[in-house]
Amino acid sequence: MYLTSDGRQSQRVSRPVDSVLIIDDEEDLLDMLKAVVSTLGYEVTTASDVDTAEGILTRRGTRAFQCVLTDYKMPGRNGLELLRWLKHFDADLAIIVNTGYASHEDVSAMIREGAADILKKPVQMDILRQALTHAVKQTRVSRRRASAEKAVLQVGVVQSYMLRITGIRDIPWVGFYSRPVHQAGGDFVSSFPREGGGELLIMADVAGHNLDAAYISAFFHGAVHGMARAGLSSQSMVNEINRFLLSKWNDRDLGDSADQAPEASVCALFIEVDGTRETMVCHNNGLPTPVLTLPEARTSFIGMGNCPLGLYDDPETCVTRIDGAKGASLLCYSDGLEDFARAQRISPLALACRLHFASDAERDEILAEADDDVMVMRLCMADCGEDAFFPILADSYPGDTYQQIDAVEDGWARSIQYAIPDILDEKLYSILLTAREAVINATLHGCGGDPEKAADFHVHYSPKLKLLRIMARDPGQGYDDDFLTAAEPDMEKERHSGLVLIRNFPDRVWTERRNATVFAEFSLI
Secondary structure, eight states: OOBOTTSSBOOOOOOSSOEEEEEOSOHHHHHHHHHHHHHTTOEEEEESSHHHHHHHHHHHOGGGOSEEEEESSOSSSOHHHHHHHHHHHOTTSOEEEEESSOOHHHHHHHHHTTOSEEEESSOOHHHHHHHHHHHHHHHHHHHHHHHHHHHHHHHHHHHHHHHHHTTGGGOTTEEEEEEOSSSSOSEEEEEEEOTTSOEEEEEEEESOSSHHHHHHHHHHHHHHHHHHHTTOOHHHHHHHHHHHIIIIITTOOOGGGGGGSOOOOEEEEEEEEOTTSSOEEEEEESSOOOEEEETTTEEEEOSOOOOOBTSSSSOOOEEEEEOSOTTOEEEEEOHHHHHHHHHHTSOHHHHHHHHHHSOHHHHHHHTTTOSSOEEEEEEEOTTOOTTOOEEEEEEEEETTGGGGHHHHHHHHHHHHHHHSTTOOHHHHHHHHHHHHHHHHIIIIIISTTOTTSEEEEEEEEETTTTEEEEEEEOSSOOOOOOTTTOSSOOTTSOOOHHHHHHHHSSSEEEEETTTTEEEEEEEOO
C-alpha cells in the first residue's frame, strides 16, 4: 500500500530516474548531502523535518521515490516515527537512517521497524554510495515482488472464475479439493454436461509450479471449455491440445528470449459419465492411474497414465471403459498428492482419504509443507452413499515379501494412522497383527515364496459406519478348511498360529476361492 499525489492508494509505475528524499534539520548538512547524493546520479528532494517529508510523500506519492535518507534526532518527531509512518503506506520503499545520537535501544527499534541501513554521522562518501545503491536495489526488488504477487493473485482470480463457471462444485456426486502451492497453480478440474444427461469431467495438471504454469493453465482451461461447449469428443480434445502444444507453443520462435520461455506439457484425464452413472470412459494422458472402488470394498486401478500431452506426435491416450459402475466410486488425484504422500512415507490413498473427509482448514494445515500443487477428486456413482468404503491401501507384494514383513507392517501403520488419526492403539494393534498374518500366509503359502508371483493386500474404511476392512488375496489354489468362518470349527486339526490370530482378532471374517482370498472387518466404535 502506498500514497499517491492526492493521498489515495494507487499503483503507479515508478519514475525512470532514481529519486531520493533526504530529511535533516541542519541546513548546512542537508545542502551538503543533497550535493553529494546528486553527484552520485540521483534526483534529490529535501525536507527539514518529518512533517514536511510526510507532506512531500503524500503530495508526490511514495512511488516517486526509490529511497528515503533521514536524520534520526530532529525537533518534533524523529526518524523512527517517519519510518513507522512510511512502512504503513509503502513497506517496499527502503529508508536509511543517518544518526549521530541514537542509543542502542533506538538502533534496535529501527532495525525491528525495517530500516534498510543505519549510518553514523559523519558518513563517508563510499559508505553512503553503497548504502544508497543497496537501498534502491531493495526497493526495486520489493516492488517487483509485490507486482509479481499481484499478477499471481489476478491469475488465481481467473482460475477461480473458470472453476466457478464450469460448475465442478455444483455436482453433488463429485467431491473435489485443490490446493496450489501459490495463490494460483497449474492444476484445474472442469465439468461439462453432455447430450443424454451425461457429464464430462476433466482433470488437468500443467507442468511447472510458477507463474508461467498458472498462465498456461488458465489458457488451456479456457480452450478446453470452448471445445467442450462445441461438442468435441474427448479424444478430439486430446488431439487438439497435443497438436497445439507441439506445433504452436513449444515450436514458437522467440529469438533471444527463447531460454526464458518455458515449454509446456499437460497431464490430462477426461472422464465421460453416462446419464445413469453406471458407465464411465476414462481417457488418461499422464495423470496417476484412477482408483475404482466397488460397493463391497473391492479396489482396482483403471488403466495407465502413459505420457503427458505436448511431448510426442501420438499422445498414446489410455482409454478405459468401466461398465456396471453403479454404487462405485472413482478416485483421481495429481502427482503432487503422490509426491507429498511419498514424503510422509504413507500411501497416496491414505492421504486422499484424510483430505476427502477433512475440513478446508484441516486440509490446508495438512498440506502446509507441500512442495507441489495437490488435487484430488472422487466421483460417487449412483447409490454410492455416505456409508461407502474409501480405500486406504491397495498394494501387491511379491511372494518373498514375508521376509521383510516388519518394514511392510510399519508402512501400514503409518498409512492407517494418517487416514484415521483418532484410531485407538489397541484397535490398530489388532488390525496390524491380523494383516501381518494374512499377508504372510498369502505370500509364503499362496505364492509359495516365489518373487515372480504376487499377493494383493487392500485396506478400506467407512467413516460413517466406523468400519475398517482388510483383504489379502493370493493366486494360489486355496485349501479346504472352514476354520476361519465356521461357528464351531474342528479344533483337533493341526493349524499354524497365524490362522488362529486371523480368526480371533477381527469382528468378522469371511473367505472366497477356498480361502485364497480372506476378508477381515473391524469395528472402530
